[in-house]
Amino acid sequence: MEKKKVKVGFFSLTCCEGCEFAVLDLEEKLLKAFDYLEIVESRVLMEKIKPAAVKLDIAFVEGSVISKHDLDKLNYIREKTDFLVALGSCAAIAGINGIRNSLPEGIQERMRQKAITPVKEKAYPLSSFVKVDYILNGCSVNELEFLDFLNKVLHGVIPKLEEVPVCFECKLKGNACLLLKGILCLGPVTYAGCGALCPSQNAQCIGCRGFTKDANFDSLDNLFKEMKQSKKERFNLFTYFNPLPKELSVLKEEK
Numbered sequence: 503m504e505k506k507k508v509k510v511g512f513f514s515l516t517c518c519e520g521c522e523f524a525v526l527d528l529e530e531k532l533l534k535a536f537d538y539l540e541i542v543e544s545r546v547l548m549e550k551i552k553p554a555a556v557k558l559d560i561a562f563v564e565g566s567v568i569s570k571h572d573l574d575k576l577n578y579i580r581e582k583t584d585f586l587v588a589l590g591s592c593a594a595i596a597g598i599n600g601i602r603n604s605l606p607e608g609i610q611e612r613m614r615q616k617a618i619t620p621v622k623e624k625a626y627p628l629s630s631f632v633k634v635d636y637i638l639n640g641c642s643v644n645e646l647e648f649l650d651f652l653n654k655v656l657h658g659v660i661p662k663l664e665e666v667p668v669c670f671e672c673k674l675k676g677n678a679c680l681l682l683k684g685i686l687c688l689g690p691v692t693y694a695g696c697g698a699l700c701p702s703q704n705a706q707c708i709g710c711r712g713f714t715k716d717a718n719f720d721s722l723d724n725l726f727k728e729m730k731q732s733k734k735e736r737f738n739l740f741t742y743f744n745p746l747p748k749e750l751s752v753l754k755e756e757k
């Protein structure tokens with residue numbers, strides 16, 4: 503008897519669609535997974551989409567909620583899906599879209615007025631509106647982590663999310679710490695899972711996988727101050743992918 507395939511959909515809210523393309527980059531490895539998956543909806547993977555009335559086993563949703571259209575689409579997806587995955591940092595933490603959330607209110611208002619379609623007052627992650635069953639964070643999503651998730655889920659296991667910071671993986675790789683070279687890095691306050699991708703290539707971590715639960719922002723910001731970094735530099739780095747942590751709201755006031 504033929505094995506029942508898992509029905510999967512890929513959806514994009516407001517974003518660059520880079521996460522879906524990152525999945526596509528898996529090429530042959532993804533083709534192998536198609537033996538077990540039935541792709542029901544995907545603007546990137548399918549030639550023609552017929553919005554399916556069928557129930558989905560898994561929906562991967564990239565992008566943030568910025569407009570009513572995004573919200574209606576998200577509610578529609580949630581209704582017909584058993585297991586909803588936030589794909590990438592736009593979906594998980596508002597990511598790049600969330601940059602505007604930390605801008606001065608006057609600029610935010612001007613952006614809203616110039617928008618082509620009516621937009622919400624802020625950019626929101628999916629979990630602000632619907633139940634999210636799992637998060638695959640990162641900008642873009644890590645292809646190997648995606649594949650590992652798929653592999654485990656197809657075997658009936660939900661993988662555990664990483665709870666250690668990027669520094670942990672950075673140390674495992676034997677990298678020299680960028681902070682010692684005078685380069686700012688958000689590795690100590692950012693969730694691991696990317697294999698310390700940026701520091702391993704001598705580039706600072708800018709927090710794309712979201713801030714850890716127990717992050718010590720004060721301590722890191724004090725270190726940045728000792729490194730003679732301006733408020734603007736520190737503010738921009740801390741708010742690149744994440745809302746400004748409460749502890750650092752003083753940074754906003756002083757800007």
Ligand code: SF4
Nearest residue numbers: 517520590591592641
């Ligand atoms: S997380 Fe990054 S790559 Fe993915 S959709 Fe958002 S901006 Fe694009």
Ligand code: SF4
Nearest residue numbers: 669672679680687689
């Ligand atoms: S380079 Fe960044 S991620 Fe690596 S140990 Fe230093 S602070 Fe942590």
Ligand code: SF4
Nearest residue numbers: 696700707708709710
């Ligand atoms: S090192 Fe930081 S910015 Fe780079 S991929 Fe990992 S979490 Fe994202």
